[in-house]
Structure formats: C-alpha cells, structure tokens
Amino acid sequence: MTKIKIVAISFFLFHCFLFSQDNNYDPLYAGTLLAIYPKNTAPGYVSIEPFLFVTSRYGDYNKNWSLESKKNISQIELLMTTETGITQFLDISVLVSGFYSNRSGRESIRYGDTEILIGWQVSVDRKGVWVPDFRVLLGESFPT
Numbered sequence: 001m002t003k004i005k006i007v008a009i010s011f012f013l014f015h016c017f018l019f020s021q022d023n024n025y026d027p028l029y030a031g032t033l034l035a036i037y038p039k040n041t042a043p044g045y046v047s048i049e050p051f052l053f054v055t056s057r058y059g060d061y062n063k064n065w066s067l068e069s070k071k072n073i074s075q076i077e078l079l080m081t082t083e084t085g086i087t088q089f090l091d092i093s094v095l096v097s098g099f100y101s102n103r104s105g106r107e108s109i110r111y112g113d114t115e116i117l118i119g120w121q122v123s124v125d126r127k128g129v130w131v132p133d134f135r136v137l138l139g140e141s142f143p144t
Contacts, residue, residue, distance in 0.1 A: 038133040043085040051079040093117040
C-alpha cells in the first residue's frame with residue numbers, strides 16, 4: 001500500500017473518530033427522495049419543496065419487447081409541496097401539480113389534483129430510546 005493511501009485512510013478514520021462524539025443528535029431517516037418526512041414542521045416555519053420531472057417515451061413496445069409504434073411523448077411535471085406547522089404536534093401540507101405534454105406535435109397543459117394533508121405527530125425520536133419519529137397523515141384530494 002502506498003504512503004498516500006495510508007495517509008488518506010488515516011485522515012478519514014481520524015475525522016470519523018473526531019466527530020463521532022458530537023452531542024447534536026438529529027438523525028435523518030427520510031428514505032427515498034420523494035418519501036414523506038416522518039417529522040412535522042415546527043410552528044412558524046414554512047417548507048417549500050419544488051420538484052421538476054422531465055420524461056420522454058420514444059415508442060410503444062409489446063410484451064415481446066418489439067417496437068409497435070414510434071410515438072414520441074415528452075412530459076414535464078412540476079410538483080410543489082408546501083408545509084407549515086400549526087402546533088408542535090400538528091401540521092398541514094398542500095400539494096399542487098401541473099403537467100405539460102407533447103405527443104407527436106400535439107401539446108397540452110393540465111393541472112393535477114390538489115391534495116391537503118394534516119399531519120399528527122405520534123412519536124418523536126430521542127437519543128437513547130428506540131422509538132422512531134412517526135406521524136399519521138389524513139388527506140383529501142380535490143380534483144381540478
């Protein structure tokens with residue numbers, strides 16, 4: 001092993017041990033990118049999360065993976081999530097989305113359904129206790 005590799009690994013291990021005793025305990029176990037966070041937003045704070053999805057489909061395929069048609073479909077979706085805390089254990093979320101589609105030269109713009117979610121914090125994660133952050137969401141979807 002070369003000296004550079006030994007120095008790099010030693011620096012990495014030293015850095016890990018140096019910050020391993022940090023007293024700030026705030027783990028983030030959010031899961032996938034679009035998973036709903038298991039902790040309510042604190043009162044007085046607003047969380048705005050915009051997501052932009054761009055997709056293209058270059059054809060339709062059958063069950064044998066053979067190309068049936070060459071219809072080019074492109075779509076852009078904007079998803080906007082806004083959350084704010086009402087109390088320490090209650091928050092509200094509003095989800096709004098819109099789509100732009102282009103299929104073989106035909107264009108369309110549509111709005112998605114609006115969703116409103118009320119979140120109730122059931123449990124809060126604390127250091128030294130095996131109880132995770134957990135909240136229950138009650139939601140309603142409004143067609144647009």
